[in-house]
Amino acid sequence: MSSPEQRVRHFQDELEQLKARLLEMGGLAEEQVRLAVKGLVDRDRDLIARALTGDGPLNALHIEVDNRCFTLLALYQPMAVDLRAIVAAVKINTDLERVGDLAINIAEAARQYVGHAPVKKLIDIPRMASIAQCMLRDALDAFVRRDTDLAQHVLDEDDALDALKTQIFRELLTYMLQDPVTIEPALDLILVSRHLERIGDHATNVAEDVIFMVLAKDVRHHSAEGS
């Protein structure tokens, strides 16, 4: 049998490894998004193909992280902030796996898009992607460092992403109404911007989990608080 001190140290070691895996997943998810968006912007079919099939390592980590969380809960029966950290890790793991799925959705839309003449300079799409990726990175850093200020910053950034999505939609709608040839490729871009918006939503989920983990304070459903 190990001493209580050893158990605490083992648990903290395992928790650090869990965090490292989540950071690794975040890096992979980000890279998948980067590939898909670069494939779209550069009209590069090879990059798009890589983004379409590159989710194996992310999915393997998804299963590993889930298993690590179960093991930690079963072996160490953590309490308070440690328990909240493991439950947060379960949720964050799901969010990161979904970001990988969204990168594939972006790559699928990109594959459609490059079959048509380009609609416009895609300046706003990379800008949306870069905000979403930055939100994701900050949210994971906030998790690892238990930094609620950084988590709050992520929540604030989501408005910028939504505003860009609305602007892109309006602009693309104008093209579609002016020239039917742009309808199909513009639809692809509208879907890409929705996927990027959802990546921002996942970063927001992670940030909310961080705030709950640290403060045990639920920042979701602000408007429902009084009900």
Add this chain to the structure above:
Amino acid sequence: MSSPEQRVRHFQDELEQLKARLLEMGGLAEEQVRLAVKGLVDRDRDLIARALTGDGPLNALHIEVDNRCFTLLALYQPMAVDLRAIVAAVKINTDLERVGDLAINIAEAARQYVGHAPVKKLIDIPRMASIAQCMLRDALDAFVRRDTDLAQHVLDEDDALDALKTQIFRELLTYMLQDPVTIEPALDLILVSRHLERIGDHATNVAEDVIFMVLAKDVRHHSAEGS
């Protein structure tokens, strides 16, 4: 101090209450989707307004269920299938809350849609909604009854939903190419069908969690199994 037998009984009572809350959430989420789709089909602005603002009870339950899961983990330190059931409940809770968000997204698209002339008879949209709602109900029943056959049935149903989404997209694209007046309302319907597809995805997530909970077998990422 309570006896081990009492602890087991208390835990099982609490677990039953947790399941009851998740079923209640499922019912609320389904009703929100039903309202939003009926508002769209009947062009009923009152129904749409109710769907837009009716997520308070669902959000309150979301927070309650999360708290119940933490309490169960902290007080009873469950093992094996009980531990997997609580972690599944944490994930299902998130999925149900997102279904409520998607009902609002559908209502937002419906609000846009009724500002335009109707594009077509909306037969396929209610059909998609009914498949998605049925998947959600079956997935929750599978969770409560630990029924992996029913969970597998939910996974199979997802193909029907995807096929309908593709068919709706092609049909709407034809309208858009023929008549620019249909572009804006057709875009609203495309987004609605994507939201309904995502409700099916959440039902699929729940079904996968049920299979993992019962069999401790991961049915996600089939293609990645060999990697």
